[in-house]
Amino acid sequence: MNAETHYLQSKTKQFKNKYVRSFAPASVANLGVGFDVLGMSIGSLGDEVSAKRLPKKGEFIFKMDSSLDVDLTDNPDDNIAAQVAKKILFDFNPDWGVEITLHKNMPIGSGLGSSASSSVASAVAINGLFDEPMDKNSLIPYVLYGEGLATGVEHGDNVVPSLIGGCCCIGFDSKIKDENIIDKFYSIPIHEKFVFTIIHPNLIINTKDARKVLPDTVSLATMTRQISQASCLIFGLMQGNESIISKYLYDDVVTTPRSKLIAHFSDVRQAALNSGASGVGISGSGPSLFAISTSQTKAQNAAIAMQSVFSSNNIFSRYYTSKVDKKGAHIIESSID
Numbered sequence: 001m002n003a004e005t006h007y008l009q010s011k012t013k014q015f016k017n018k019y020v021r022s023f024a025p026a027s028v029a030n031l032g033v034g035f036d037v038l039g040m041s042i043g044s045l046g047d048e049v050s051a052k053r054l055p056k057k058g059e060f061i062f063k064m065d066s067s068l069d070v071d072l073t074d075n076p077d078d079n080i081a082a083q084v085a086k087k088i089l090f091d092f093n094p095d096w097g098v099e100i101t102l103h104k105n106m107p108i109g110s111g112l113g114s115s116a117s118s119s120v121a122s123a124v125a126i127n128g129l130f131d132e133p134m135d136k137n138s139l140i141p142y143v144l145y146g147e148g149l150a151t152g153v154e155h156g157d158n159v160v161p162s163l164i165g166g167c168c169c170i171g172f173d174s175k176i177k178d179e180n181i182i183d184k185f186y187s188i189p190i191h192e193k194f195v196f197t198i199i200h201p202n203l204i205i206n207t208k209d210a211r212k213v214l215p216d217t218v219s220l221a222t223m224t225r226q227i228s229q230a231s232c233l234i235f236g237l238m239q240g241n242e243s244i245i246s247k248y249l250y251d252d253v254v255t256t257p258r259s260k261l262i263a264h265f266s267d268v269r270q271a272a273l274n275s276g277a278s279g280v281g282i283s284g285s286g287p288s289l290f291a292i293s294t295s296q297t298k299a300q301n302a303a304i305a306m307q308s309v310f311s312s313n314n315i316f317s318r319y320y321t322s323k324v325d326k327k328g329a330h331i332i333e334s335s336i337d
């Protein structure tokens with residue numbers, strides 16, 4: 001080894017401070033008829049994770065910084081963001097330790113992919129600490145792992161759109177027959193005209209519980225109808241065809257049993273449709289609802305109409321209107337020295 005090589009090697013071995021802060025958006029899963037398959041990213045809210053390298057290899061410190069009005073554990077063994085971070089660190093075994101802080105902004109049990117945002121923000125932040133970060137696709141197994149811990153099922157319709165952005169369709173491995181194992185996703189180009197309203201009533205529904213009310217099996221006729229509706233919905237979303245959305249967004253298999261968990265669901269849905277929204281559904285496992293409209297004005301009208309039903313029943317709600325977020329999770333701050 002000549003003197004120059006030796007100098008370069010010892011220089012690269014020197015500990016470098018690296019700091020990264022990431023943001024991962026909320027997501028609307030299912031889009032009505034696309035249970036566990038369709039999901040899209042909503043950039044108006046999300047979780048953030050800040051992460052920094054520590055000089056001691058293997059050291060792991062987890063901190064929680066939450067603006068929510070609920071007690072959240074800072075025990076890394078019980079936190080999805082910490083678990084996702086640990087899994088990546090275990091697999092890649094870097095020469096440094098990590099301190100991460102989850103900045104938890106997303107309400108829990110909201111149907112907006114709260115746990116997915118935490119997993120995704122964590123994976124993106126930890127990944128950003130490496131000298132040669134992986135591409136987003138390589139992070140998918142890690143964020144699915146987080147979703148599996150949070151909900152009991154590694155469904156990708158929240159984590160994939162939150163990570164990648166846009167509207168995503170999940171593809172399953174066709175060689176595995178008895179289980180739906182994700183092996184691909186496809187981005188669906190939603191027509192620019194659509195504006196989404198998300199309304200989050202102050203109710204909590206746990207995804208694990210909301211999955212228990214679903215049927216284990218459906219008839220062949222129901223399966224055929226569901227495939228038809230989902231296919232037509234995707235076509236309508238791509239074409240910007242309002243009447244297709246109106247006709248095919250609603251589903252009976254998942255939405256009908258879950259609607260019973262959401263107080264005043266039918267009235268809220270009808271109010272949005274009456275105000276001019278093209279279609280309304282439950283966001284993920286609820287209690288949030290989403291509406292699709294063909295203009296910002298209609299999206300705002302739908303928000304006000306839905307909110308007034310909740311408020312006349314003494315239920316506080318918040319709403320957001322936005323186009324589909326195309327960016328997905330990203331690094332918002334970083335430094336190295």
Ligand code: HSE
Nearest residue numbers: 029036155207284285
């Ligand atoms: N596809 C999942 C479900 C999304 O509906 O249970 C949970 O947000």
